[in-house]
Amino acid sequence: MSATKILIHLVWSTKNRLPFINSNIKQKLFTHIRQNALEKGIEIIEINGFVDHVHCLINLQYNQKIEDVVKLIKGESSHWINKNNLLKDEFFQWQAKYFAESVGVKDVGKIRRYIKNQEAHHQSNRINVMRELNL
Numbered sequence: 001m002s003a004t005k006i007l008i009h010l011v012w013s014t015k016n017r018l019p020f021i022n023s024n025i026k027q028k029l030f031t032h033i034r035q036n037a038l039e040k041g042i043e044i045i046e047i048n049g050f051v052d053h054v055h056c057l058i059n060l061q062y063n064q065k066i067e068d069v070v071k072l073i074k075g076e077s078s079h080w081i082n083k084n085n086l087l088k089d090e091f092f093q094w095q096a097k098y099f100a101e102s103v104g105v106k107d108v109g110k111i112r113r114y115i116k117n118q119e120a121h122h123q124s125n126r127i128n129v130m131r132e133l134n135l
Contacts, residue, residue: 006060007045007103009111011053012074015093019051025086030054033077042069045108046115055115057103066100074098 014020021029030047033056037044043059058069074094081092103111 002062004060004062005105006062007105007108007111008058008060008066009101009103009115010056010058010066010070010073010098011100012070012098013053013095015095017052017095020087020090020092021049021051021054025081028086029077029081032080033073036076036080037073040072042072046112048115048118050118055118057108057111057115070098070100 033047034044041061044056045059046057049055060066078092078094081087
């Protein structure tokens with residue numbers, strides 16, 4: 001039997017980078033994405049994000065294509081958000097594009113920490129931008 005370890009860091013954002021992933025839906029969304037992915041044979045190692053985007057570390061199986069995995073995750077989750085009216089009167093969509101990069105086994109810990117710490121990462125970036133603008 002063959003074995004593969006193809007680790008992929010995925011990032012995708014909300015349509016027009018709208019800040020829809022708020023504290024009210026964030027954990028529900030990520031829990032749902034994990035459960036749905038598991039049902040479809042997609043192994044999510046880590047998932048987190050910020051108000052307008054999601055980071056996800058997956059272990060791609062030998063018979064899976066990145067494009068298909070992303071399509072399954074994004075398509076089903078946007079449908080689920082709208083079906084369950086999680087944004088009340090807003091229609092939710094993901095942006096069509098996404099970013100994917102391979103991750104070496106030795107870098108898994110670093111990428112997992114980066115994904116887990118999205119809030120802190122974006123807060124420090126915001127502070128740095130404000131300092132640059134003298135605000």
